[in-house]
Amino acid sequence: MLGRKRPEPMLQSSDEAFSPQAVRTGAALRLTVSFMLVVVIAFLAVEGWRTWRDYRAAFASARDSVTNLARATAQHAEDTIRQVDVVTAALSERVEGDGLRNMDIPRIHKLLVQQSAIMPQLHGLFIYGPDGEWVVTDKEVTPEMANNADRDYFQYHRTHEDRNVRIGEVIRSRSTNDLIIPISRRLNNPDGSFAGVMLGTVKVSYFVDYYGDFKIDDKGALVLATRSGTILVRRPFVASVVGKSLLNSVIFKNFLPTSNQGVAEARAVIDDTERLYGYRALTTYPLVVEAGLSRESIIAPWRRDLLKTGIVLVFLITILVGFGLIVLSQLRYRMTMEKQIRSAHETMRDMALTDSLTGLGNRRRLDIALADQIRLARRQGSSLALIMLDVDYFKRYNDRYGHAAGDECLRAIAGAIQQTIKRPGDLAVRYGGEEFTVLLPNTDNSGAAQVAQQILESVRALNIEHADHPLGMVTASAGITTSQPAAEEVTPAMLIKAADAFLYLAKNTGRNRWCSAGLTPQ
Template structure:
């Protein structure tokens, strides 16, 4: 019976199936493209939030470092005329060196200006009415305090106050040391971020106060956001998060990522407008759907050209396969980059943890030794203080290049940035003596770089290293034991005078 049906019927069925398939595939493709676009937007906002958090952390940390130095000098040297004169010169130099600083100030216990960073010190002002002054007067806490933005009495600019308490030897309140960060510094950085026409970024206090926002509106500086959806989720959801929130500022629905600062009671948000993100996708979908409909109509009118249409379809599939292969290659590249430290070019902590677990298990099965070298740059904080963080980064890169060159290239050998200026080297099938030889070669090579370091007794940059090795015995041994032993050996090397290699005693 099926054989008696005309070929036109089968042609009609075939064309109908093809047309419906095209429409369905196009709909699936459009929905999938939309999901991928939103996922990409989530990654972008998350990366923006991470960058903003790091920027804010570094900005405030630099100001806080200056404050800590001022507090130490005031409490040690006192407030006599010679000490104040020296402190005034120091404060002027600090403000000139740090572009984010609007000014540095010291107030006595009554709020009167004692010294500041202005070339001509006007001591007529009194800041006892400021929120940060009242906070330190009633709180004995010596940690930095970040207040609400205020308009500076000396410059008329919006500033973010970062302050520390001064106190007498008996613990009594003796005044306040203050650093003011120009809000324009944050605004300029936020203006450099590509967030589209309707995106928004902000720096906020964990207590729910708006500090800085792009687009900037000075009437909204210092307002409370405790009743907004994003603050409620931040308060309940931990340090990081992402979601769609409708802004209470302008009513815009945005993909919003937030991240808390590690050392200060602040968090940042980065948001892209949902409509703006999908604007191109809507236009592309409309045009693409129109094309698919037109193609379906042409297929219905010109059924005799089915073979040509099938060839076009095969060509489209080949292009999709090429796109998939290109995407897989890109994903492999991104995965490799995700395991590398961006500053030093060494493996990052994530890759180190994975490799340590694998090599620890392999050494346990084989009954072989596994060695670990923990290295730390001597007096690196003083290096940063003397030459700046940019020079510190260059120093770490030079050291890391030397370590990469001298690290053995066997399978399983790994040099990784363990954290800050700490670098670890994992050496499978190596005992303490072999690891000590590797560490000593590296120590000598780094000393031979002759990187000038005025803050080190050696006059150049050096490293200290701790070496440990063990034969893992599962399930009694843990990777942390190897790390702890190397860390203790490193501590012993530093205690013994630095610029040396110390080996941990054999495991019991």
């Protein structure tokens, strides 16, 4: 509509603002929820950090354990092999000095028996001739037709001039049927030719018994292997595992080539168990030991502790949440009560600002709104219009039709006025008696005139019978005033007085019309 802009919302009165008590209650609710969240997050953060610390501590302790196990088993293996190495070296020197043909066999047999008795790891001591025949041994009985020329260690020494001790793969003894580790060295004639083999054998059961004394988990493992990866001894002991290769395991492929000792987490190629291994290569002999603890055994205590901690944490959080819910329930109840009280106050206020007959605002409502809109128009530099309406010959209508009919007439006119104004900021009130007022923010004189014209037409369209009216139906008259509060000093009383003056001008010039400054009355 010409001359009318969409107004900003009216300034909120102090009665419509939230009370300080409501603001405090809402803040308390938010503070309680925030506090609960902070406490829960703090619990989770602290326990999470402690759990991670314990997890790392469990693995740090396991690393220390496997390192110590590897060191102990490596030292044991080295001492065991060195003792046999020293004995065979001394015996080899004596045999080579006397010569195999001049050897006092009974005396050497007695010496071998003596040496074998003082070393618990020894399975036996043997001297073989150049053809593999048994020359002398610590055993009381020599098997008939005994010959070891087919053994790997014998063939090696016959074809190699290397005088160092050689540690072979596990074999089964032909004299006792026990699993043994052969530790051998070459015997030479004075001219350097091959004279035979000096052999000391170590019982595999000796290592198995030693490894069995360590307290490790059921899925743990202790391994003694050659540097080439062949298993000599393993705990848990399974005969079929002896002789298998570890060459493709993570430790032999990725770690031993760069470091002779360390700790590695790997999945075993033998039983597919994930373990934390400590590994160590012997310094003197080409052997490697591995000591492994299963990952399950490492984290099982930590997992049990985590479960206990989780139960306690859930219990504490449940108590906290329960307490918080009680507090929140009380706060919500308080907010609900305050809301109901505010609603009741607003209802009472609305009732105090509403005309009970027509449902429009009353004069007090107009006084508040008019003062607010004048301030808003002054701040925005906008115009403000006010229309005063009066029902023509209403006293005659009451006298003829009665006050009940008069009330119905006023309600109908109020409805027509309310339907005519469209914008949220427009306000229609019953000023008193048969007088109505329409407040139009952001509206100039021509826009207000159009609204007034529409209201008068809506009243006529009601076609309410009025026998004492010259036109025979109810009509109304209107006075319009507009103002620019930013450009002139304006008060509510001034606007009402000006609109009332134009209303009387409309009545005095024939009724059923509107009057306004600068516009032709209609």
